[in-house]
Amino acid sequence: MEKRFLEHDTVEAARKLLGMYLCRVTGEGLVSGIIVETEAYLSNNDPACHASRGRTRRNATMFGAPGIAYVYFIYGNYYCFNVVAGPEGKGEAVLVRAVEPAGGLELMRKRRGEGCPDKNLASGPGKLCQAFAIDRSLDGHDLSQKPLYLAENLARPDMLTIQSTPRIGISSAQDKCLRFIVTGNKYLSR
DNA sequence: GTTAAGATCTGCT
DNA sequence: GCAGATCTTAACG
DSSP states (O other), X not given: OOOHHHHHOHHHHHHHHTTOEEEEXXXXXXXXXXXXXXXXXXXXXXXXXXXXXOOOTTGGGGGSOTTBEEEEEETXXXXXXXXXXXXXXXXXXXXXXXXXXXXXXXXXXXXXXXXXXXXXXXXXXXXXXXXXXXXXXXXXXXTEETTEEEEOOOSOGGGGOEEEEOOSSOSSOTTSOOEEEETTOXXXXX
């Protein structure tokens, strides 16, 4: 993966991540999906961002190099997966909220529960991490390498229609349109 | 040491 | 459509 596009600007990174492949390799096999929903979290004037009140133990990873993973635990049950972006040391990241399942569907169903409809396999931050077996052992991992990596996708022109909306699940800064989605895709979280 | 709140999901009404 | 589960993190004493 060419990751220079990540360090220039976090909002631009959030838009460009749409349509890319996210791939995960474990002993059980390979799963992959196409990113269809992201949110940008900025350091300047963005109270919803974990890094807005300075560097802490939890968010230290956000201040690392662009292109690594920031994984954290929320609500006692679920993980959220972010891609660190912006200049190193600034504390910005892109939350990946949903992917369109592409490969390893059976393995995803096994992790999410038998009988889980395809559109619910990874349509939300917590579900995505379950389907991809992402946990805090991957916090700080370089996303250009196995066992978790991003890859270009040049074959999906329908992924180019991008829409921005207010972010979801936060209680502050709801006026900012920093959520980016592939318009009309069936696998969005909502 | 204690406490309140959170970038969510599932199940039940 | 809405409330509950569940525990880590960070702020405060």
